[in-house]
Amino acid sequence: SQQGEEDPQALSIQEGENATMNCSYKTSINNLQWYRQNSGRGLVHLILIRSNEREKHSGRLRVTLDTSKKSSSLLITASRAADTASYFCATDDPLTTGFQKLVFGTGTRLLVSP
Amino acid sequence: DAGVIQSPRHEVTEMGQEVTLRCKPISGHDYLFWYRQTMMRGLELLIYFNNNVPIDDSGMPEDRFSAKMPNASFSTLKIQPSEPRDSAVYFCASSPRTGPGQPQHFGDGTRLSIL
Numbered sequence: 306s307q308q309g310e311e312d313p314q315a316l317s318i319q320e321g322e323n324a325t326m327n328c329s330y331k332t333s334i335n336n337l338q339w340y341r342q343n344s345g346r347g348l349v350h351l352i353l354i355r356s357n358e359r360e361k362h363s364g365r366l367r368v369t370l371d372t373s374k375k376s377s378s379l380l381i382t383a384s385r386a387a388d389t390a391s392y393f394c395a396t397d398d399p400l401t402t403g404f405q406k407l408v409f410g411t412g413t414r415l416l417v418s419p
Numbered sequence: 420d421a422g423v424i425q426s427p428r429h430e431v432t433e434m435g436q437e438v439t440l441r442c443k444p445i446s447g448h449d450y451l452f453w454y455r456q457t458m459m460r461g462l463e464l465l466i467y468f469n470n471n472v473p474i475d476d477s478g479m480p481e482d483r484f485s486a487k488m489p490n491a492s493f494s495t496l497k498i499q500p501s502e503p504r505d506s507a508v509y510f511c512a513s514s515p516r517t518g519p520g521q522p523q524h525f526g527d528g529t530r531l532s533i534l
Contacts, residue, residue: 397520
């Protein structure tokens with residue numbers, strides 16, 4: 306299975322601190338996406354990074370991608386209580402299942418305390 | 420704009436009963452996905468459609484599961500007969516046609532409990 310594995314499984318920090326989550330995957334990819342899931346809700350797309358990109362920013366989010374290590378990281382800076390959620394990476398597999406089919410990682414549960 | 424709409428939000432039923440989950444994708448989106456989320460197995464893709472045609476149903480666990488998309492604005496996932504191990508949160512997602520790497524837009528899911 307290409308399912309990504311994320312670590313840590315759970316992360317607890319204080320407001321204002323930075324949160325870093327890591328994702329590892331197994332096969333070549335075209336894109337890697339990060340999603341957030343609030344409790345009881347569906348997943349929400351955060352950011353996409355293409356295989357030829359190494360770093361991408363969006364607001365307080367910073368994503369890096371290292372295709373040689375088959376890994377990505379998501380950094381949330383100056384975290385807020387509202388960032389409390391689960392975060393998932395998702396990869397495609399252009400060689401087998403095409404661009405549209407995504408495989409989601411196991412997720413990191415982030416708790417940001419006031 | 421309305422997002423992906425799923426119904427019901429919660430369903431509790433007894434083992435052996437037929438369960439039908441419904442999804443309305445975002446207008447103009449050509450792809451529709453059905454996922455199942457459990458603590459043990461995470462988020463699993465069950466089936467996806469392109470322009471109402473099933474493309475990949477390799478994730479459908481058993482013949483008890485079936486999915487249809489009779490038109491661009493409606494899809495159903497049916498379980499018959501249901502079993503306790505089918506208890507999970509079922510998500511529907513849609514994405515537009517254009518190019519690879521399109522984000523998927525998720526509904527808020529149906530929490531299914533089979534007693």
